[in-house]
Amino acid sequence: MTDLPQRFRIKSFGCQMNVYDGERMAELLESSGMRAAGPADDADLVVLNTCHIREKAAEKAYSDVGRLTREDGTRPLVALAGCVAQAEGPEAKRRSKAIDMVVGPQAYHRLPDMIAQVARGERPVDTNMPAISKFDALPARRRVGPSAFLTVQEGCDKFCTYCVVPYTRGAEISRPFDDVVAEAQGLVDGGAREITLLGQNVNAFEGGLDKLIRAIAKIDGLERIRYTTSHPADMSDALIAAHGEVDKLMPYLHLPVQSGSDRILKAMNRSHTAESYLRTLDKVRAARPDIAISGDFIVGFPGESDEDFTDTLAIVDAVGYASAYSFKYSPRPGTPAATMEGAVEAHVMDERLQRLQSRLAEHSLAFNRATIGKDLKILIDRKGRLPGQMIGKSPWLQSVFVDTDAAIGDMVDVTVTHALPNSLGGVLRDARVAA
Numbered sequence: 385m386t387d388l389p390q391r392f393r394i395k396s397f398g399c400q401m402n403v404y405d406g407e408r409m410a411e412l413l414e415s416s417g418m419r420a421a422g423p424a425d426d427a428d429l430v431v432l433n434t435c436h437i438r439e440k441a442a443e444k445a446y447s448d449v450g451r452l453t454r455e456d457g458t459r460p461l462v463a464l465a466g467c468v469a470q471a472e473g474p475e476a477k478r479r480s481k482a483i484d485m486v487v488g489p490q491a492y493h494r495l496p497d498m499i500a501q502v503a504r505g506e507r508p509v510d511t512n513m514p515a516i517s518k519f520d521a522l523p524a525r526r527r528v529g530p531s532a533f534l535t536v537q538e539g540c541d542k543f544c545t546y547c548v549v550p551y552t553r554g555a556e557i558s559r560p561f562d563d564v565v566a567e568a569q570g571l572v573d574g575g576a577r578e579i580t581l582l583g584q585n586v587n588a589f590e591g592g593l594d595k596l597i598r599a600i601a602k603i604d605g606l607e608r609i610r611y612t613t614s615h616p617a618d619m620s621d622a623l624i625a626a627h628g629e630v631d632k633l634m635p636y637l638h639l640p641v642q643s644g645s646d647r648i649l650k651a652m653n654r655s656h657t658a659e660s661y662l663r664t665l666d667k668v669r670a671a672r673p674d675i676a677i678s679g680d681f682i683v684g685f686p687g688e689s690d691e692d693f694t695d696t697l698a699i700v701d702a703v704g705y706a707s708a709y710s711f712k713y714s715p716r717p718g719t720p721a722a723t724m725e726g727a728v729e730a731h732v733m734d735e736r737l738q739r740l741q742s743r744l745a746e747h748s749l750a751f752n753r754a755t756i757g758k759d760l761k762i763l764i765d766r767k768g769r770l771p772g773q774m775i776g777k778s779p780w781l782q783s784v785f786v787d788t789d790a791a792i793g794d795m796v797d798v799t800v801t802h803a804l805p806n807s808l809g810g811v812l813r814d815a816r817v818a819a
């Protein structure tokens with residue numbers, strides 16, 4: 385029998401869905417009487433909300449668990465959560481004695497029960513993927529920042545051959561339309577001015593993502609809507625039309641392509657070609673000419689030749705990405721690509737990643753430079769490092785640094801004065817007028 389924990393800390397890794405899940409777990413633990421440990425506090429419950437997307441994810445999680453033991457040999461209660469928890473299941477308890485409970489992404493609502501079980505001397509594991517949604521069992525949203533995440537869909541049926549998501553997050557499942565709208569209203573009531581709709585395949589949302597966007601755009605006080613991540617195959621005409629018609633929908637689209645080579649795309653089971661991807665973007669740009677496109681890339685997929693890689697650089701140039709994430713291929717056990725022939729040598733992968741990233745940086749810089757001299761609205765979301773400096777997001781999701789006494793959550797008008805690959809500098813428009 386141990387005491388019930390009082391102060392918890394949740395550490396989220398990986399994607400925005402984990403950030404969202406972390407917030408919901410925090411709300412749940414608070415509503416069951418615990419409080420969040422401050423930065424300097426010693427927590428007596430630590431939830432490691434893990435990511436499994438790349439190599440050595442499990443090893444990293446176990447070493448993070450190991451580091452939670454204090455100098456005097458004591459340690460907090462430890463919950464292994466997230467995608468590593470889902471993938472490892474009961475095995476996690478065998479591999480680390482310091483793990484008290486294992487909770488998969490569809491079982492978070494059971495955390496308070498599991499904590500009580502731990503206090504009774506048990507080591508519960510729940511990695512079930514029940515059809516009934518955890519969301520119904522979570523408390524309503526409360527305090528939120530100016531920019532909030534909202535999960536509308538989870539899981540993936542696409543089975544790209546490199547990806548663990550269909551195994552760790554399960555089949556595609558969408559939340560009921562009205563539940564999502566109600567949660568959006570709750571977030572706005574709690575102070576959110578921007579909502580980012582989340583899903584591993586958010587544009588496969590069953591009720592129609594376009595309809596959902598139009599419905600939440602009616603909420604007074606909500607000013608910005610975004611969504612991520614989308615699959616090219618689910619970019620419907622109705623969703624594209626929404627980009628041209630819904631003012632609150634921000635001009636930014638994260639649409640991963642992964643490779644510019646049709647041969648590799650086929651081996652990845654991506655269900656689009658370079659050409660069909662570009663045609664989709666043509667339609668998006670016809671609807672919203674100023675849209676910023678962002679993407680994900682994998683270099684060194686098994687069998688990737690120099691020519692395939694050149695095709696990837698070509699699609700980067702054809703699209704002119706405003707921002708992008710790029711990764712070296714990492715074999716994930718249990719996925720079809722893990723047993724494919726034609727592994728790319730490490731030094732080749734390194735070199736390709738470097739070339740790709742410098743090309744992507746050129747495009748981001750060009751995109752950012754094109755905003756110099758423009759007036760835009762930024763939503764302040766954090767403090768800068770310098771005194772008086774604040775950082776906000778532009779409609780195109782650029783981070784903009786500005787000196788202002790505006791507070792987090794304020795929307796301010798700035799004129800962009802300079803551009804780097806990953807950020808912009810600006811001055812307050814009023815300040816410029818006054819000067």
Ligand code: 5AD
Pocket residue numbers: 437438546547548640642680681682711712713714715716
């Ligand atoms: N190796 C490298 N990158 C991967 N991603 C997903 N699985 C892998 C893998 N096995 C990348 C993809 C995806 C992003 C979230 O992570 O680019 O879009």
Ligand code: SF4
Pocket residue numbers: 540541542543544547548549550584585615
């Ligand atoms: Fe993974 Fe492909 Fe599904 Fe994205 S679409 S989560 S990359 S399987």
